[in-house]
Amino acid sequence: MRRFINNYTAAAVVLLLLAGFWFFAGSDQQQVRQAPFLLLTGALFGLVLQRSRFCFFCVLRDLFEYGNGKPAAGLIVALAVGSAGYLVLFGNWIADPSAGYLPQDAHIGPVSWHLLLGGLLFGWGMALSGSCISAHLYRLGEGYMVAPFALAGSAAGFVIGFMVWNRLYVATVSTSPVVWLPETGGYAVWALIQITLLLALMIWLLVRFQGTSSAADESGCDPQGAALPGNTEMSRNTSVTAGVPGETSHLRVADDCMGPPATPSASAGSVAEKMTLSSIWNRVFVHRWPTWVGGIAVGVLSMIAYLRVEPLGVTAELGRYSRQLGSTLGILPDRLEGLDGFAGCSTAAAPELLTGNGIFVLALVGGSLFSALLSGRFQLSRLTAMKAGKGLAGGMLLGFGAMISLGCTIGTTLSGISAFALSGWVFSAAMVAGVWTGIRWKWHH
Amino acid sequence: MKNLSLLLAILLIAVTVQAGTDGPVVSTEWAAENLNNPDVRFVEVSVEPGKFERGHIPGAVNFRWHTDLVDPVRRDIASADAFAELLSRSGITNETTVVLYGDHNNWFAAWGAWVFTIYGHDNIKLLDGGRNKWEQERRPLSTRPVSYSRTTYEVAAVHDHLRADLQDVLAAVNREQSAALIDIRSPAEYEGRVIAPEGIQELAIRAGHIPGAVNVPWGEIVNPADGTFLPREKIRQIYADKGIDGSKPVITYCRIGERSSHTWFALHYILGYETKNYDGSWTEYGNAVGVPIENPAGTVWTGK
Structure with a gap:
């Protein structure tokens, strides 16, 4: 019980910190319009990611390792909802997509083999470090100790990416096309093609990959033990409560991605459960949400962010600081050819200590921490030298891949595919291939 | 007496509106009162791309300085043909009063005013204080696109001496x-x-x-x-x-x-x-x- 109260107190403290941050972020003249909004969406994004375990690697691992396609279908939901949302905005901003210019700052990048390389390395980085960049950020809020190493590695990966960028630019990027699909064919055709494709993919995942039955955990994952007293019956159980009591699915999932499987009333699985204040609370703040619920929320947030500020992305600030660091160390060229002219997670120098993306990312971690504390899923994970080393090495691949691809699974996959950018598809295909091979070679163990 | 004050009020309004349109700059108040004036077209020319899309003065059209107001290839202002096409597309006639405004203290809005003047469209105003003042005063912004019926704009004269x-x-x-x-x-x-x-x-x-x-x-x-x-x-x-x-x-x-x-x-x-x-x-x-x-x-x- 004491532990329980501690969690609530801690969660309240996080909420207060976020509120205070909101206040200060909003007091700066320049950012007065955007900071509170970024803070709110960032915190919500972190909450959604944490609640629905919206981790690209975990979800792909469920698919490739356990044949469970349900979580992956949830990712596709995010892409489909995001695409629909972007279409609404595009139609409003550019009546005729063949007008000859691209929708303002949508993440539509140049397409060539550099995206295949970036995606593949990024996928490998996910397998090695255990997550992609956005998931490392939200899992940081769960106390996942590999995350700081992976993020530090990403910063180094960014610097390496900047070091080779000019050569890459001259070799291929400068002459590669920036393809916005609706530009040829129009909105209707591409809306039909892309959304049909996504729905088909989703149905295929659901039908074809129904998963193996729950079995004892032998994957070498590290369930981090109960964070709350009174849930011992769940502490080593690998089944996942799909969020809604009564819909408990017994599909295998990669439980080291789950954080501590702590739920005070996880056994509540009866369909006839009475709706009480505490059962509603548990459904929202204690049980995980199914990935598709998170997918809908992520898709909606993606559209809202694009409407009000800029497309969702989590690497811009990380990249900006890495670039500053590299420049200070004198290992980066004075000029990165053409880089700041592309739409994507921009790393251009800015006078502020914290740009909008920095506020967003910090709020993301705060939102996830808040959510993890409330659900009793915050616990510092065990760290070994091996894990730290893999986190660092995997992080470098993540950073390098995200740098040359102008974004990660959020900036390029989510915001790119939602924007009907060919670059989003190419990067994502390579990224999935990277994760698949990484898992086959058991890099994650 | 009642009639007299009404008359005075009308006169006052007339004078204010007149003052608003006479000078080369218009106030945000004047702009707010003329949002639905069919003879007035608001044109945003902002330095930062993406500003217009996320909220602009209701009814305004967007001119992109780096593609619409300059030649995309040569270092030059937009050609007379391109300029005429841009204005026709935006439903602007040779008689329309064009009110330009933008971010960063109207820098590119003023550039736009210069291009308008070169192509003989003198009937232009700059919104005093630009986008910043409009926002500071918490005036309404819109993201809804407005399309105006196409006109046939013809460049009347080219004032190269400017x-x-x-x-x-x-x-x-x-x-x-x-x-x-x-x-x-x-x-x-x-x-x-x-x-x-x-x-x-x-x-x-x-x-x-x-x-x-x-x-x-x-x-x-x-x-x-x-x-x-x-x-x-x-x-x-x-x-x-x-x-x-x-x-x-x-x-x-x-x-x-x-x-x-x-x-x-x-x-x-x-x-x-x-x-x-x-x-x-x-x-x-x-x-x-x-x-x-x-x-x-x-x-x-x-x-x-």
């Missing part, structure tokens, strides 16, 4: 032509301590300014609080103190000709001086071979 080229500037420097030069950049750029403002790439090989130019940074003629122009008399005084009194033609320049459009607007429209904008500006002059420059700070490009 534009200075390198030859005009050199003629002034060599005193073959009588003209006063105003450098509107920061003192650090003017004195040659830096080649470009902070955060902007150095695009000139030499530091300093055009010989004989006086330095009046563009911001000196606006209220720092809301970016509106100072009263006409004050603006006149500021330039008079630097020896610019309209007795001879003026040439304004900056780095790329954008901020100097703001000063050009004040000199041409508010003070009525004969003024050319040198859009080649320092990125042309500071790179030109064999031209005299003044470089008080003595900064040498890429070396000490």
